[in-house]
Amino acid sequence: MMLLDSIGSVFSVIALKPIIMLMFFVIFLASIGKSIGVRRMYVNMLVRIFEYGRQNIESVRKLQYSNLNSSDVDEVALTTKELSTDSIDQSSNSAKINNVTKLNGVVTQMVNGDTNNGNSVISRVESLILLPGVENCPSKNRDSNQQDEIETLEFNLSNCLDYVKSGMEAIIEDEVTSRFEAEELKNWNLLTRTNRHYEFISLRLTVIWVIGFFIRYVILMPCRVFICFVGVMWLTICTALVGCLPEGSTKRRMVKMVLIQCFGVLSSAISSVVNYHNIENRPLSGICVANHTSPIDVLMLMCDNCYSLIGQRHGGFLGILQRALARASPHIWFERAEAKDRMAVARRLKEHVSDPTNPPILIFPEGTCINNTSVMQFKKGSFEVGGVIYPVAIKYDARFGDAFWNSSRFSMLQYLYMMMTSWAIVCDVWYLPPMTRNEDESAIDFANRVKSVIAKQGGLVDLVWDGQLKRMKPKKEWKEKQQEEFTKRLKGE
Incomplete structure (x- = not known):
């Protein structure tokens, strides 16, 4: 019996040895920024x-x-x-x-087949759409016949029918809350989280699904967890060592080299495949703004360039990474609920941008994660600082894995589990030409202009709504503006 146990342990070691060697080979290639194209062949x-x-x-x-x-x-x-x-x-x-x-x-x-073809259930071409600002409200462009009908302050039921219709349309097709759910796939990607009960539709597809389940959970997931553990430890050690160096050009070069290397290792933990476009526009200083899908947006960008980060202070796994990064390079972490801290953040942001030796600071103006189908309202704070803005568009391919992080539903560990059990994370990154604020342009208009450029390049829907609507109710000012607009309609103005 002991002999059989010994033989079994020997065979186990022999079987695991190639896998361990393969994991260290992947880590080594990622650490030197090289690739032999295995991940692209896999995709x-x-x-x-x-x-x-x-x-x-x-x-x-x-x-x-x-x-x-x-x-x-x-x-x-x-x-x-x-x-x-x-x-x-x-x-x-x-x-x-x-x-x-x-x-x-x-x-x-x-x-x-389906006659809908993915189109909208309702048509809103000529309907009244309630937007945050009165200036965007199409009710001002109503035809002259409607204006002639409203001659007195007498209330008619027909006066409010446009708003009732618009409210019913919003209930049927809510373009806001739907942006905080996983992106709908046109075809099934053999994952149960996007399951449409197709795994048992035929014997061949069942066999493929079972084999894929075994590969993702028995082979890929343990390897990815190990690589992630090594990457986090390597990042912590390297940033601690680099942080001991005196300030200067040598430290900045070392920080850039170390961070790109460490994030390259971490990207291997999710089998990422990133395509970078227009690298001649890669930011070297100033402010870099991008659409926000999940925390791994930072990972995708840091594999190609070194950035200083600004964002909410987290605990747990993200807190470990934030503290490790803060040892080596300047970053800005803040508490979302503290108004005084926001003023300090704006001041530190201006100080960072004013120093040309600092790396570009990466900002996600949306302030929250969107499901990579649209771009929502950009906060104006980062556009009031001045200087050059470097827009970056990020678009994930949801066929291989949904990169969107629904923080209100999943914790960071749950999200990492979903990432490591996905097929891969594939995305495209476009570096767009730098943009500056015009003399007669407000910060809000400048933010909207940058947002529209990012949305157009990434093939995303450009929305005016604030992404914080998934955490709070609509602002009271928005309701008051719509009430004022309705009063003007009654007056016939």
């Missing part, structure tokens, strides 16, 4: 598997629909034959004709 293979899964699902659906359609057609023919007999009265005929019409409609819909 390309996943694309082909997803495409095969899509074709398999469609073929099974067509087979089911064809079987259903054949039975429906027989029922239609039988009903039509019965309608042709003289023994059926007129009332019965009309009822069956209606049934045949409905049945034909069902058959047509099943053959052609």
Whole structure:
């Protein structure tokens, strides 16, 4: 018995030895900023598997629909034959004709597929849309016929119907709260968190799903946890050592080299594949602003350049990283609830930007995570400092893993678990040309201009709403503005 146990332990060591060597090889390559293209080959293979899964699902659906359609057609023919007999009265005929019409409609819909095609359920082209500011309200552009109808202060029920209609549209399709949920996928990516009950739709797809489950949870996840642990320890040690160096150009070069190296190792823990575009616009100083999806936005950007960070002070795992980074380079951490701390943050931000030797400071003006389908309101604070703004657009490919962090639903450890059990994290980063504030331009207008450029490049929806709406109710000022606008409509102004 002891001999069998010894033999089993030997075989276990022999089996684990290649995996351990592979993990250290991955860490070594990431530490020197090199890649042999394995992750890109892996992602390309996943694309082909997803495409095969899509074709398999469609073929099974067509087979089911064809079987259903054949039975429906027989029922239609039988009903039509019965309608042709003289023994059926007129009332019965009309009822069956209606049934045949409905049945034909069902058959047509099943053959052609979903007629919605992902479009909006309701059309808001000419409807009243309630926006935060009165200046954005389309009710001012109503036609002259409506203006002629409102001649006195007498209240008519029709005066408020536009607002009732707009409220009902917002309930049916809320463009705000839907941005704080996971992005909807067009095709299934073999993950149960995006499951549409497809894993058992056919035997082939079931086999692929089981194999993928085994690879993600038994092979990839333990390796990723180990690499993440090594990366965090390496980051803590390196930043502590670099922090002991005297201030100067040597320390700045060492900090940049160490941070890019350490974040390269951490990016391997989630099998990240990042495509950087227009690197000639990479920021070297000043303020860098980007759309915000999750904390790993910092990871994606720090693999290519060194930044100083500004953000809310966290505890737990993120707190460890924040304290480690603060030892080596200047960063700004603040408490969201303290108004006095915000004033100190603005002052420290100006001091940081005024020193050209400091690395560019990375800011996410949205102030919260959005699900990577849109860009919401940019806070004006970072655009009042002055200087050059470097916009950066980040777009994740949700097919391989959803990078969005719903902080109100998942803790950081839960989020890391989801990242490490995803297929991979694939994203594109665009460095956009630097932008400066015009002389006659307000900070709000400048922020909106930068936001629109980022949204256009990343293929995101440009929204005027404040992302903090997922934590708080609409501001009282917004309601008052809409009330004032409604009063003007009653007056006929």
